[in-house]
Amino acid sequence: MQENDPSYLEEVPPKDWERTPISVKKLVEKMGQRIEILEKQQAELLLVQQQLLEKINSTSKNSSSPPSSDPPGLEKKSEKQKSSKKRGGQPGHKGHSRDLYPIEECSEIIDHHPEECANCGANLNGSDTNPYRHQIVEIPPLIPIVIEHRLHQLTCTVCNAKTRAILPLEVNPSGYGVRVVALVALLSGVYRNSQRMVQSAMQEVFGIAISLGTVNKLRFEASDAVTTCVDEAKQYIHCSKVVGADETSFNQANLDGCNPQQRKAWLWVAVTPLVTFFEIALTRCTQAAQNLLGENFGGILNSDRHGAYNWVELERRQLCWAHLRREFIKISERKGVSAGLGIALIKQQEKLFELWHRVRDGTLARYEFIELVKDIKEQILILLQQAADYEIGYREKTPLSKTVRTCRQLLKFESAMWLFVTVEGVEPTNNAAERAIRPAVIWRRTSFGSQTEAGSNFVARMLTVVTTLKCQNRNVLEFMTQAIVAARSAKTAPSLLPQVVSDDDCDFLNAA
Incomplete structure (x- = not known):
C-alpha cells in the first residue's frame, strides 16, 4: 500500500489526505493491512465452518455412513389423519391362524367327546369325522446322549507288558459329537454369540459342560469342515455373469503373528442370487478385489466407485x-x-x-x-x-x-x-451386497473383530455358509452336521451350490 495512494479510503478527499500527518497515515495503513488479514482469516474460518457443517450433517442419506449412525429423530414421521376404524382386522379381512403339524408328526392324540347336549342336556353318542384340532407344542427335556468308551488295559502273561486298547478310528478323540460341533458353529456363526455365551447356552439349554478353549477348538473344526465347499462357492463367483461386490472394515489382531504391522483388515463380499462369498483380507487394494472376483473375471460387476474395482472395464460395470x-x-x-x-x-x-x-x-x-x-x-x-x-x-x-x-x-x-x-x-x-454385509457389521461391533487369522477365516466361512444357505432356503444346522460328518470320515463335503441347476450353474460346471 502506497502512502500517497489512499484508494481504500474513497470517502477522504485527496487534498485532505495530503494534509494528513504522516503518523496518522501510517496508522491508517496498518489498520488497512489488519483489515485485509482479518478478512482473509474470516474467509478461511467460513470455509472451515462449511466443511464442519457438512461433516456434522453427514447421514446415511448423503454419505456411505450406515443408518445406525444417524442421529435420533432424523426420519420425520408423516402426519396422518387418525382413522375412525377400530384397531385390528377389518370386516372381510382373511384371518391368519397358526399352521398345524401333520397328524403323522403328533406324539399323542387325545380325543374329547361331549357327554351331554349343551341345549337340552340329553346324552350324546357317536363320533365327529371332522373334529376341531387344537395342538400343544412342547420341547422335551434336553438330556445329552453320553456314550462312554472304556479302554481296558491288560497284562501279557508271557512278558508282563501292559497294553491298553485304543479308540476305533470312527470315534473322534475330541470327546464331542458332530451335532455338538455343528451347534457351536450355529450359535457362533448364525446367532453371533460370543464364546462365553456359547459356553453358557450349551450348559443351560443342553446340559453340556464345555470349556472356553474347547468352544474355540470346535469352532475351528467347523471352519475346517466347510473349507472345500466355501472354495467351491468362490469359484462359482468367479464364473458368474453378474456379481455385486462391497467391502467394510474389520478388526484382526496379531495374537498369532499374522498381522505384525497391525494393519486394518477388510471384509469383502461378492453376491449372486443364490451364492454369496465372504473373504477377509489385510488390504483394500486392487489385488484383494481381483482375488475376490478372480483375475479373469468376465462378468458384470455391480459396485460403488471404489478404486479397487477400476481394473474391470467400464463396459462391464454398473455403478450403484x-x-x-x-x-x-x-x-x-x-x-x-x-x-x-x-x-x-x-x-x-x-x-x-x-x-x-x-x-x-x-x-x-x-x-x-x-x-x-x-x-x-x-x-x-x-x-x-x-x-x-x-x-x-x-x-x-x-x-x-x-x-x-x-x-x-x-x-x-x-x-x-x-x-x-x-x-x-x-x-x-448394489443393495444386495449391502444387505449381505450388514450381519457382518453387526458381528464386528459385538465381537470387536477377531484375534487371529484363523478367527477371521471362521467369520468369513460361516458368513458364506449362512448367507448362501438362507438364499437357497436350506437348513444351516443340517448342512453343518453333514459337513462335519464328511470331514471326520474323510469324505466329500456337501456343496453350497444351488441344488436346482440354472443356466449360470451350467456355465460354472462346464468351466470346472
Whole structure:
C-alpha cells in the first residue's frame, strides 16, 4: 500500500489526505493491512465452518455412513389423519391362524367327546369325522446322549507288558459329537454369540459342560469342515455373469503373528442370487478385489466407485445408483450453485427410478424404458458437464470446488451408470451386497473383530455358509452336521451350490 495512494479510503478527499500527518497515515495503513488479514482469516474460518457443517450433517442419506449412525429423530414421521376404524382386522379381512403339524408328526392324540347336549342336556353318542384340532407344542427335556468308551488295559502273561486298547478310528478323540460341533458353529456363526455365551447356552439349554478353549477348538473344526465347499462357492463367483461386490472394515489382531504391522483388515463380499462369498483380507487394494472376483473375471460387476474395482472395464460395470443419489443429496445441501445442480440431479434420478419400478412391476416394456431413459441420460450428462466446466484452483476446498471434483469424477464413470437399462438381470443398485454385509457389521461391533487369522477365516466361512444357505432356503444346522460328518470320515463335503441347476450353474460346471 502506497502512502500517497489512499484508494481504500474513497470517502477522504485527496487534498485532505495530503494534509494528513504522516503518523496518522501510517496508522491508517496498518489498520488497512489488519483489515485485509482479518478478512482473509474470516474467509478461511467460513470455509472451515462449511466443511464442519457438512461433516456434522453427514447421514446415511448423503454419505456411505450406515443408518445406525444417524442421529435420533432424523426420519420425520408423516402426519396422518387418525382413522375412525377400530384397531385390528377389518370386516372381510382373511384371518391368519397358526399352521398345524401333520397328524403323522403328533406324539399323542387325545380325543374329547361331549357327554351331554349343551341345549337340552340329553346324552350324546357317536363320533365327529371332522373334529376341531387344537395342538400343544412342547420341547422335551434336553438330556445329552453320553456314550462312554472304556479302554481296558491288560497284562501279557508271557512278558508282563501292559497294553491298553485304543479308540476305533470312527470315534473322534475330541470327546464331542458332530451335532455338538455343528451347534457351536450355529450359535457362533448364525446367532453371533460370543464364546462365553456359547459356553453358557450349551450348559443351560443342553446340559453340556464345555470349556472356553474347547468352544474355540470346535469352532475351528467347523471352519475346517466347510473349507472345500466355501472354495467351491468362490469359484462359482468367479464364473458368474453378474456379481455385486462391497467391502467394510474389520478388526484382526496379531495374537498369532499374522498381522505384525497391525494393519486394518477388510471384509469383502461378492453376491449372486443364490451364492454369496465372504473373504477377509489385510488390504483394500486392487489385488484383494481381483482375488475376490478372480483375475479373469468376465462378468458384470455391480459396485460403488471404489478404486479397487477400476481394473474391470467400464463396459462391464454398473455403478450403484443408491451411492449416486447420496452424492446428489450431498451436493444439493451445499449453498450457491451446488444446491441448484444437486436438486436438478435428484429430480432426474427420481424420474429414472419411477420408470424402473414400472419395468420391475411389468407395467412398462423394456424397449419403452430404453427410449424414455435417453432424455434423462442426456439431462444428467448436461448437468454433470455444467458443473465440471467451472474453473477451480488446484487446492481449493470451497463447497463449489468439491461439487466440481465430484462431477468430474462421475463423468469418468458416466458410461457405467446405464448398463441396467439395456441388460436384463442387472440391478441399478448394489443393495444386495449391502444387505449381505450388514450381519457382518453387526458381528464386528459385538465381537470387536477377531484375534487371529484363523478367527477371521471362521467369520468369513460361516458368513458364506449362512448367507448362501438362507438364499437357497436350506437348513444351516443340517448342512453343518453333514459337513462335519464328511470331514471326520474323510469324505466329500456337501456343496453350497444351488441344488436346482440354472443356466449360470451350467456355465460354472462346464468351466470346472
